[in-house]
């Protein structure tokens with residue numbers, strides 16, 4: 001299947017408490033076949049399975065803030081990726097305390113991830129570039145909330161077009 005340039009799959013839109021038929025917050029952005037996960041509420045891995053989105057396609061997870069409905073599914077997903085034998089590096093972007101939250105859980109279960117996990121702390125400062133690759137540029141947006149909170153602005157990277165030598169005069 002040919003992917004459009006940007007595809008956004010809403011996996012959950014729920015608020016703090018569980019509600020029938022809604023799921024905690026998570027969105028999957030697909031850009032030229034690469035998957036970017038934005039927030040990871042409880043049960044996100046089940047939602048990804050339902051959507052038919054392979055975990056291994058996810059290279060980056062962006063967490064907006066540390067209210068549970070936006071990230072309590074993260075450890076489950078990190079752990080499943082480990083059990084499924086992932087070797088591909090995973091980048092997690094989120095507020096600074098998230099690093100310790102991840103580490104303490106891995107330490108307590110004596111889990112040594114089979115894949116590299118790189119943590120990128122975010123600060124709610126609009127315009128900061130959080131990530132840039134050949135597909136996207138992700139900048140942060142400071143959002144007003146009770147605790148530090150960032151939005152993520154995804155823009156397509158201008159990839160260099162291939163030069164076709166036969167067309168050169």
Ligand SMILES: [Zn+2]
Pocket residue numbers: 065067145
């Ligand atoms: Zn919140």
